[in-house]
Each structure stands twice: as structure tokens, then as C-alpha cells.
Amino acid sequence: MSSPILAASGLVKRFPAGRGREVNAVNGVDFEIAPGEAVGLVGESGSGKSTIGMLVTRLLAVSAGRIAFDGRDITALPEREMRPLRARLQIVFQDPWGALNPRMTIARALQEPLKLHTDLEPRERITRVRELAQSVRLPLASLERFPHELSGGQLQRVCIARALATRPKLIVLDEPTSSLDLSVRAGILQLLDEIRRETGVAILFISHDLETVELVTDRVLVLYLGNVVEQGATREMFARPAHPYTQTLLSANLPPDPDAKLARHAAIGETPSPINLPPGCAFASRCPVAIAACRDARPPAMPLGGDHAAACIRIADGGNVLSR
Amino acid sequence: MSLLTVENLHLHFVTRGFDNRVRVARALNGVSFAIEEGEVLGLVGETGAGKSLTALALLGMLRPPAVIAGGRIRFEGRELAALDSGAPDHIRGKRLTLIPQSPHTSLDPLSRIGEQLVRMQREHAPVSRPQAWRRAADMLAEVHIPAPEQRLKAWPHELSGGMAQRVLIAMALINQPRLVIADEPTTGLDVTVQAEVLDTLRELVQAHGMSAIIITHDLGIVAHYCDRVAVMFAGTIVEQGSTRAVFRGQRHPYTRALIASTPKRIAERGFGPVGGTPPDLYALPAGCLYRDRCVMAAELCATPPPVVAFDGAHQALCHFATQLGAP
Numbered sequence: 098m099s100s101p102i103l104a105a106s107g108l109v110k111r112f113p114a115g116r117g118r119e120v121n122a123v124n125g126v127d128f129e130i131a132p133g134e135a136v137g138l139v140g141e142s143g144s145g146k147s148t149i150g151m152l153v154t155r156l157l158a159v160s161a162g163r164i165a166f167d168g169r170d171i172t173a174l175p176e177r178e179m180r181p182l183r184a185r186l187q188i189v190f191q192d193p194w195g196a197l198n199p200r201m202t203i204a205r206a207l208q209e210p211l212k213l214h215t216d217l218e219p220r221e222r223i224t225r226v227r228e229l230a231q232s233v234r235l236p237l238a239s240l241e242r243f244p245h246e247l248s249g250g251q252l253q254r255v256c257i258a259r260a261l262a263t264r265p266k267l268i269v270l271d272e273p274t275s276s277l278d279l280s281v282r283a284g285i286l287q288l289l290d291e292i293r294r295e296t297g298v299a300i301l302f303i304s305h306d307l308e309t310v311e312l313v314t315d316r317v318l319v320l321y322l323g324n325v326v327e328q329g330a331t332r333e334m335f336a337r338p339a340h341p342y343t344q345t346l347l348s349a350n351l352p353p354d355p356d357a358k359l360a361r362h363a364a365i366g367e368t369p370s371p372i373n374l375p376p377g378c379a380f381a382s383r384c385p386v387a388i389a390a391c392r393d394a395r396p397p398a399m400p401l402g403g404d405h406a407a408a409c410i411r412i413a414d415g416g417n418v419l420s421r
Numbered sequence: 422m423s424l425l426t427v428e429n430l431h432l433h434f435v436t437r438g439f440d441n442r443v444r445v446a447r448a449l450n451g452v453s454f455a456i457e458e459g460e461v462l463g464l465v466g467e468t469g470a471g472k473s474l475t476a477l478a479l480l481g482m483l484r485p486p487a488v489i490a491g492g493r494i495r496f497e498g499r500e501l502a503a504l505d506s507g508a509p510d511h512i513r514g515k516r517l518t519l520i521p522q523s524p525h526t527s528l529d530p531l532s533r534i535g536e537q538l539v540r541m542q543r544e545h546a547p548v549s550r551p552q553a554w555r556r557a558a559d560m561l562a563e564v565h566i567p568a569p570e571q572r573l574k575a576w577p578h579e580l581s582g583g584m585a586q587r588v589l590i591a592m593a594l595i596n597q598p599r600l601v602i603a604d605e606p607t608t609g610l611d612v613t614v615q616a617e618v619l620d621t622l623r624e625l626v627q628a629h630g631m632s633a634i635i636i637t638h639d640l641g642i643v644a645h646y647c648d649r650v651a652v653m654f655a656g657t658i659v660e661q662g663s664t665r666a667v668f669r670g671q672r673h674p675y676t677r678a679l680i681a682s683t684p685k686r687i688a689e690r691g692f693g694p695v696g697g698t699p700p701d702l703y704a705l706p707a708g709c710l711y712r713d714r715c716v717m718a719a720e721l722c723a724t725p726p727p728v729v730a731f732d733g734a735h736q737a738l739c740h741f742a743t744q745l746g747a748p
Contacts, residue, residue: 141611141612141613142611248698278467278468278638279467279638279640279679279682279683280467280678280679280682281467282682283681283682283683283687283692283693286684286687286692287687287692290692305611305612306684307612308683308684308685308688309684311684311688312684312687312688345613346612346613348616349612349613349615349616350612350641351616351639351641351642351644351645352641352644352685353640353641353643353644353668353680353683353685353686354644354668354685355644355645355664355665355668356665356668357644357645359645361616363613363617364613367581367583
């Protein structure tokens with residue numbers, strides 16, 4: 098494998114929660130993204146997936162761990178040295194309404210990154226903005242408009258165009274389609290598919306929507322309370338989920354087909370608080386197949402062939418598989 | 422006779438523009454459907470299609486500038502649209518109730534859960550407080566809230582999203598309604614919680630022989646929790662029928678495009694034609710409202726499309742409905 102575009106090791110993020118307590122948002126996460134690869138981060142609210150997106154783009158500082166982008170350690174890089182790298186490392190957020198300056202026309206918003214990161218002449222910038230608009234299927238007339246005059250789907254196209262403006266090597270997409278209607282969402286997914294094929298950009302795709310992740314990504318990491326509980330090639334993991342949490346999560350998905358059989362594994366009770374994390378497996382309190390040893394120590398990742406691995410000690414005795 | 426019949430419902434928002442001219446947004450444009458006893462109907466559509474407005478019209482919760490411009494709503498044989506809204510009528514809130522979306526903003530933050538459940542009962546029936554309190558505890562147990570007696574004393578902010586949604590279901594069902602309308606009941610909940618909440622809702626609807634309308638944009642919820650489905654576009658129902666029939670063979674191009682937009686179908690069949698923006702409700706064209714986005718649009722579509730009926734109460738609002746449908 099060629100050297101990764103992004104390598105994160107031992108990522109930890111704690112937020113102060115008052116009275117000396119801390120929210121343990123991310124608890125030692127390792128992963129790599131190869132050039133041109135699309136990696137998915139899935140998990141429910143509070144799993145730490147958005148925090149990881151903010152950490153690897155250096156929008157938040159890590160509490161511990163190391164982040165290397167394009168072979169260079171950026172964990173503690175001063176902002177001045179970080180800035181030129183941001184051209185190659187972009188992020189698109191969930192809410193396109195909040196991500197664009199309401200007082201800038203779309204053309205100006207798209208010119209900003211070009212002003213900051215390139216030495217293009219004003220005329221060349223305009224040409225490039227028009228190219229960008231075309232590449233995301235944005236009508237040229239909308240360039241002279243303000244954000245409030247565009248629909249959500251169009252605004253998300255603007256955000257994607259802005260992220261692409263400086264020809265990045267990695268784009269973090271944090272729930273880019275969650276706030277959009279179904280047919281609009283399909284348009285954005287199609288666009289991402291085209292962009293990947295044409296530019297070879299790598300993608301970190303953060304989402305709680307399992308079907309979208311299955312469609313978009315090559316590899317996927319499943320997060321639960323700030324830990325990676327399972328990872329592997331997307332197709333393999335959706336076909337043979339090994340961790341009881343992954344099995345529960347996938348079984349709760351409702352395919353748009355009345356004839357599809359649902360397995361439906363129920364987790365017990367509610368997600369524990371990230372303030373007082375249990376010492377052992379974070380899922381043990383809700384897991385139907387947990388044994389006493391699960392509560393003693395954090396389970397190591399058990400290899401399952403290829404790069405598929407799951408952090409569950411019951412894989413050793415085959416007790417990890419939830420029965421129907 | 423159907424439990425609820427909505428016939429040709431039209432709803433307008435009448436406002437004045439900056440130039441003081443009257444502007445009319447035609448939000449509902451002839452909505453007709455019926456619900457039988459014990460049936461669960463899914464009302465699907467994209468933002469602005471009129472799903473929630475249809476619910477608000479049924480519940481008499483519309484306020485100016487929204488006006489019902491035509492149509493009839495009959496529930497248990499009584500005309501609802503004619504009832505004076507505002508005053509308690511002991512139909513809405515009792516026989517016909519709502520499970521609102523966004524659980525945390527829909528509960529009164531200043532009173533305990535039990536208090537809210539008691540108030541709901543005493544509004545509609547002369548029950549004593551202790552009696553209502555006991556019934557509230559039973560109801561929380563029915564929606565699978567653990568330790569219901571203690572939970573009655575909880576404040577809304579102490580509940581998780583899933584718990585708060587269960588409390589809202591309890592509130593909607595406590596007066597034993599005949600029809601409950603769930604408006605996006607699981608939006609914002611995690612998928613594992615969503616499945617549990619929907620299971621609870623279905624279980625109670627079946628146990629009490631109620632009917633339900635589930636408003637959603639999630640076709641997965643429709644496929645697995647609804648007996649029938651009605652698809653809305655620009656304030657009209659473009660297709661309705663049994664869930665199985667509609668998923669097997671769509672008779673309207675919009676329904677077909679909608680189902681083709683789900684990631685599962687894209688994975689199987691690739692990207693289909695992608696939709697544009699919904700029509701401007703202030704200046705609706707004559708003829709089919711979907712024609713600007715429709716891949717099948719022809720000259721004929723400038724005239725109003727007919728309702729074409731198929732087997733099993735499956736119908737579609739399209740000139741070409743008979744040519745569609747093969748899966």
C-alpha cells in the first residue's frame with residue numbers, strides 16, 4: 098500500500114464538563130486513509146465521529162495521540178505552518194446554511210480559498226470559479242446570488258465546490274447529506290462519486306446513515322463511545338458484522354423494501370455516560386452476550402481476515418454472534 | 422364507513438407582499454385519502470410537500486394566514502373542518518391525537534411528566550387526580566419506560582431523546598384515541614432507538630385497535646411499519662396504495678424517482694435521473710405539478726392529470742399511470 102494520506106494514532110479527546118469532570122469523547126482511535134480511498138466513520142450520537150473529523154482537520158486540538166497528513170506530523174504544528182496545508186485538507190459540514198457567509202455572493206465565497214491559497218490573477222480566479230460551479234452542476238446564474246436565495250442542495254454543492262477549489266488530497270465530509278431531502282441527497286452522492294473518480298481525492302465520510310455509508314465508502318470504522326469497535330472493508334463488514342454492537346446497529350436499519358427480512362437485535366437499556374466510562378468494553382452494559390471478563394479490561398482488536406477486525410473478546414469462543 | 426375521510430382538501434396561505442398586494446401560496450391542492458379502522462397509513466414526501474400541514478388541518482391546529490379553502494374532513498362520521506377551532510371539542514386531543522416531532526421542545530419544561538399526563542386526561546374527562554396518576558403510571562409502563570412510578574416525577578430535561586419520545590407517545594394514547602397522527606416520530610433519534618420507539622408504537626396501535634398516520638420522509642419506515650402509503654408532492658397526493666403494491670410497482674414517476682433515490686436502490690441500479698426544485702406555491706402551473714421534473718413529461722401534461730385507479734385501492738395522479746408500474 099502506498100503511504101497513507103492521513104494517519105491517526107492513539108487519538109484521544111476529552112472535553113471539560115465542569116466540576117473537574119471530563120467528557121471522554123474519543124478514547125484512543127487509530128486509523129489510516131490511503132490516497133484516493135473513501136473511509137466511513139459510523140456511529141450514533143455521542144460516538145465521537147464528528148469530533149474525530151474536527152481533530153484530523155486540526156479544528157480541535159487533541160488531548161493525546163498523533164496525526165500525520167501526507168507524511169507530515171501535524172499534531173502540534175503552529176497555525177502559521179498549518180495554514181498552507183489546509184488547502185490540501187478540507188472539510189464540508191452537515192449544515193450548508195450555517196457554513197456560508199450570508200453576506201457573500203456564491204462567487205465570492207468560492208473565490209476566498211483561491212485568494213488565500215493560490216496566486217491566481219483575479220481574472221483567472223473567476224475562470225476557476227466558473228469551472229468549479231460547472232463541476233458541481235451549479236447553474237452559473239447562481240454565482241451572483243446570496244446563500245439565502247439558494248436551496249439546501251445547491252448550498253451543499255457550493256460547500257463542496259469551495260472545498261474542492263484548492264485541489265485537496267483529503268476531504269472530510271461530516272454528515273453532508275443528512276439535512277437534505279432524498280432526491281437531493283441522491284444528487285449530492287452522485288456528485289461525490291464523480292468527483293472521486295475525476296480528482297482521486299480521498300474522503301473521510303462521517304455519517305449515521307448506514308445505507309449511505311455502504312454506498313459511498315471502501316472501508317468503514319464503527320464507533321461506540323469514542324472507541325473503534327469494528328473496522329474493515331465496507332462490503333465485508335456489512336455482510337459479516339462481528340461485533341455485537343455492529344450487529345445491533347445494522348439490524349436496526351430499515352431497508353426501503355417491505356419484503357426485506359429484519360433481524361432486529363435489541364441492545365439493553367441506554368448508552369452509558371461518556372463522563373464515567375466503564376473500565377472494560379464500553380458496550381458490555383448493553384450487550385446481550387457480555388460475560389464477566391468483558392467488564393475487566395478494554396477488549397483488543399481481534400483480526401478476522403483481511404483488514405477486518407473487531408474489538409470483542411467473545412470472538413475467541415464464537416459467542417459474539419447474536420442469534421435471530 | 423372509513424374512520425377518516427379527507428376529500429379534496431385545499432389549504433392556502435394568504436398574505437400581503439411588500440407592495441401590499443395579496444399573495445396566495447397554495448400549500449394543499451386537493452388532498453383526498455381515507456383511513457380504515459386498525460390501519461397504519463404512511464404519509465411521505467419531501468420538505469414542503471404538505472405532509473405536516475395535512476396533519477395540522479386534521480387536528481384543527483391551523484392559524485391564520487393558513488385558511489382551509491375547500492374540501493371536507495370527516496372523522497367518525499362528523500365533519501371536522503366545520504368545527505370551530507380553538508375551543509376544546511373532545512375529538513381533537515381525545516379521539517384524534519398527535520405525536521409531535523422534536524420530543525424535547527414538545528413537552529412542557531416547567532412541569533413534571535406525571536403532571537402533564539394527568540392534565541391531558543382531566544382536560545377531556547372528569548377523572549380524579551389519583552385515578553389519573555395511576556393511569557399515567559400504567560401508560561408509561563405500556564410504552565416500556567422502566568420504573569414508571571419514579572419517572573412520573575421526572576422533569577422533561579432529565580429524559581433522553583428516546584425516553585421523551587416514549588412519553589409523548591404515552592400522552593397521545595392516554596385518552597384512548599381512535600386515530601393517532603405521528604409527525605416524524607423518530608427524526609433525530611439514533612437508529613437503534615428509532616427501531617425500538619417504532620416497535621412500541623406499532624405494538625400499542627395493534628393492541629388497542631387504533632389507526633395511525635405516520636408522517637415521514639424515510640421510506641424504510643414506510644416499508645416496515647405502514648399498511649398503506651400516500652406519497653405527497655406540492656400539496657397533492659400523487660400516488661397511494663398498499664405499501665407492498667406501491668413498492669413493487671410505482672404508478673407515478675415521482676414515486677418511482679423517490680424510491681430510486683434511496684442508497685440501496687442506487688447501489689443496485691446506479692444513479693437515476695435526479696430531481697430539481699419543487700414548484701413555486703405562489704405561482705403553480707396548470708396541469709401536472711410534477712411535470713417540470715418529470716422524465717416522462719409530454720404536451721398532455723399541461724392539462725390536469727386524472728386519478729387513475731388500479732387493483733386494491735392503488736391509485737396515481739398521472740396521465741401515464743397505466744404505462745408505468747412494471748417493476
